[in-house]
Amino acid sequence: MTLDEAIYNQLPALQVIVPLIAVPLVAMMRARHLAWLACTLTSLLSFGIAVVITTELLAGATWQYAMGAWPAPMGIELRIDSFSALLLLIVTGASTLMLLAARVPIAAQIQSIRQPLFYAVWLLTLGGLIGILVSGDAFNIFVFMEISSLATYVLVAAGRDRRALAAVFTYIVMGTIGATFYLVGVGLIYMMTGTLNLADMGVRLEQVADSRPVMAAAAFITVGLALKAALFPLHIWLPNAYTRAPHIVTAFLAACSTKVAIYVLLRFDFLIFQESIPNHALHFAGLLLPLALAAMIVGSWVAMFEDNLKRLLAYSSIAQVGYILLGAGLISTTGLSAAVLHMFNHALIKGVLFLAVACLGVRLVQLRLSELGGVARHMPWTMSAFAAAGLSLIGVPGTAGFVSKWQLIVAALEVGPWGLVPIIAIVTSSLMAVVYIWRIVETTWFAHASTAVASVREAPSWMLVLVWLGVAANVYFGLQPQLPLTLATGAAELLLESCCD
Amino acid sequence: MEILGLFNYWVFVLLLMTGLFAIIHKSNLIKKLIGLSIFQSAVFLFYVTLDKIDEGTAPIIRDTDLVDQIYANPLPQVLILTAIVVGIATTALALAVIVRIKEEYGTIEESEMRELDRYLS
Numbered sequence: 366m367t368l369d370e371a372i373y374n375q376l377p378a379l380q381v382i383v384p385l386i387a388v389p390l391v392a393m394m395r396a397r398h399l400a401w402l403a404c405t406l407t408s409l410l411s412f413g414i415a416v417v418i419t420t421e422l423l424a425g426a427t428w429q430y431a432m433g434a435w436p437a438p439m440g441i442e443l444r445i446d447s448f449s450a451l452l453l454l455i456v457t458g459a460s461t462l463m464l465l466a467a468r469v470p471i472a473a474q475i476q477s478i479r480q481p482l483f484y485a486v487w488l489l490t491l492g493g494l495i496g497i498l499v500s501g502d503a504f505n506i507f508v509f510m511e512i513s514s515l516a517t518y519v520l521v522a523a524g525r526d527r528r529a530l531a532a533v534f535t536y537i538v539m540g541t542i543g544a545t546f547y548l549v550g551v552g553l554i555y556m557m558t559g560t561l562n563l564a565d566m567g568v569r570l571e572q573v574a575d576s577r578p579v580m581a582a583a584a585f586i587t588v589g590l591a592l593k594a595a596l597f598p599l600h601i602w603l604p605n606a607y608t609r610a611p612h613i614v615t616a617f618l619a620a621c622s623t624k625v626a627i628y629v630l631l632r633f634d635f636l637i638f639q640e641s642i643p644n645h646a647l648h649f650a651g652l653l654l655p656l657a658l659a660a661m662i663v664g665s666w667v668a669m670f671e672d673n674l675k676r677l678l679a680y681s682s683i684a685q686v687g688y689i690l691l692g693a694g695l696i697s698t699t700g701l702s703a704a705v706l707h708m709f710n711h712a713l714i715k716g717v718l719f720l721a722v723a724c725l726g727v728r729l730v731q732l733r734l735s736e737l738g739g740v741a742r743h744m745p746w747t748m749s750a751f752a753a754a755g756l757s758l759i760g761v762p763g764t765a766g767f768v769s770k771w772q773l774i775v776a777a778l779e780v781g782p783w784g785l786v787p788i789i790a791i792v793t794s795s796l797m798a799v800v801y802i803w804r805i806v807e808t809t810w811f812a813h814a815s816t817a818v819a820s821v822r823e824a825p826s827w828m829l830v831l832v833w834l835g836v837a838a839n840v841y842f843g844l845q846p847q848l849p850l851t852l853a854t855g856a857a858e859l860l861l862e863s864c865c866d
Numbered sequence: 867m868e869i870l871g872l873f874n875y876w877v878f879v880l881l882l883m884t885g886l887f888a889i890i891h892k893s894n895l896i897k898k899l900i901g902l903s904i905f906q907s908a909v910f911l912f913y914v915t916l917d918k919i920d921e922g923t924a925p926i927i928r929d930t931d932l933v934d935q936i937y938a939n940p941l942p943q944v945l946i947l948t949a950i951v952v953g954i955a956t957t958a959l960a961l962a963v964i965v966r967i968k969e970e971y972g973t974i975e976e977s978e979m980r981e982l983d984r985y986l987s
Contacts, residue, residue: 511952527970
């Protein structure tokens with residue numbers, strides 16, 4: 366075996382270990398530029414590994430890796446399929462993009478002496494999120510979930526805004542309740558099956574199908590993860606945490622943290638509970654569809670009237686979680702692939718929008734719409750990128766947002782006459798998105814210049830390059846959606862393969 | 867007797883709900899955190915309960931001749947050891963946040979903090 370092959374075979378383990386090993390190294394660095402460089406290179410390396418793994422799995426294969434060569438189900442198994450591969454691309458890609466842009470906004474918001482620690486915690490978050498995605502073991506997922514959550518709390522509270530502390534306390538309480546619910550659910554399943562390996566669990570649960578502990582486990586796990594995913598009405602931690610976090614942290618979290626929770630939710634509900642609980646599909650859809658529809662309408666409704674730019678986008682994110690779970694709630698290949706595709710596209714869209722907000726944040730302290738009048742005349746590149754990503758959020762043809770919304774509508778049409786309800790909700794919510802994006806565009810471009818913006822300059826050009834790279838990705842995946850679509854369809858088929866239809 | 871046989875599980879549910887009640891009801895952040903700790907401890911009890919087997923002893927092999935000996939399942943104990951560590955980390959972090967809140971706001975009552983922030987914005 367050559368060295369290349371030897372390394373290649375270890376890629377799943379390297380994917381999660383590389384950022385975790387870099388954490389103490391970065392934490393020990395004193396020079397903040399060096400810390401930034403090390404952190405960014407590590408993230409870039411993770412992204413590279415994710416790309417290699419994805420190309421391997423494009424055909425729909427599953428990469429199983431026995432940790433320490435202990436065979437599953439006794440040993441801990443890493444298991445990567447097209448669903449996790451797509452999410453790996455999102456998480457590592459978003460982290461790399463934000464880190465590349467991070468230097469200036471971080472310098473503005475975090476004391477320079479604390480920056481090396483900040484970057485170390487960032488890598489810890491990244492490692493935790495990756496760990497959730499590659500792990501094939503229920504308890505391992507819990508541990509990685511807590512690693513990423515604890516690190517995320519630190520990232521959110523890292524800024525100078527004292528209101529971030531209040532927001533983060535709520536986040537800690539909510540996040541811990543969610544994780545504890547998940548832990549109770551895993552305990553109940555372990556009680557019934559004696560295994561923690563996800564694949565093994567699915568098989569063994571069939572023997573104890575239709576028992577009360579399994580039902581309780583499904584309830585605990587679904588609610589706990591819905592809390593982590595900020596599904597309406599379990600979203601109250603999200604708007605404040607997103608608003609008060611340092612701008613670049615918001616961009617990173619908005620692109621990936623809720624999506625990883627949705628990933629685990631779909632894994633459990635489709636691969637494990639689907640067969641072991643009679644009519645589970647019906648229960649799942651009955652619970653999630655109304656909540657998803659409500660999230661889409663309420664999230665967009667609140668966003669229409671919100672003054673704070675970051676909070677506005679946070680509520681829009683709550684609506685987008687609704688879109689994703691609506692697709693999943695339709696329980697069909699088209700619906701699920703639309704949901705998974707929307708996870709990818711929404712990460713692209715919100716990542717770019719919040720990155721544009723970070724560009725604004727470099728020059729301005731207050732990000733209230735009422736004080737942003739005419740800012741686009743001073744920062745035309747930033748705000749045009751924002752508008753372009755906004756078009757993608759609305760779902761204008763030619764952008765990434767259009768592809769997944771179109772898929773969602775197609776999936777809803779397949780359901781029959783009742784499919785009209787989700788379609789009406791999708792269209793209404795998108796129209797509301799037109800309203801709140803237009804409000805921002807109108808205020809920043811055409812309103813009277815407010816005194817606060819009189820002397821601002823355009824954002825640093827390096828950040829603009831990255832924002833526009835994101836916009837280009839939005840257009841590219843709007844015109845050429847094959848890559849995410851292939852992975853999303855693979856994921857949908859995988860999730861439904863054990864299911865009824 | 868079935869209800870008595872499930873005694874540990876009843877205590878688990880009671881603790882879980884007590885913790886949740888404190889989290890929701892109390893305004894003082896320390897009290898909320900105590901609620902959260904009770905909430906997590908309930909799960910520790912649950913895991914320790916589910917590894918218990920009737921007549922089973924501690925899972926330590928002393929005498930290799932005793933092959934018929936029944937042992938409690940050690941795996942949930944190991945799992946919950948990890949979960950306890952996670953719980954400690956969460957509590958430590960939350961306490962650190964409370965210290966910072968006290969420094970910044972001068973209070974740890976949620977209602978008073980909200981009042982102070984209203985003047986700020």
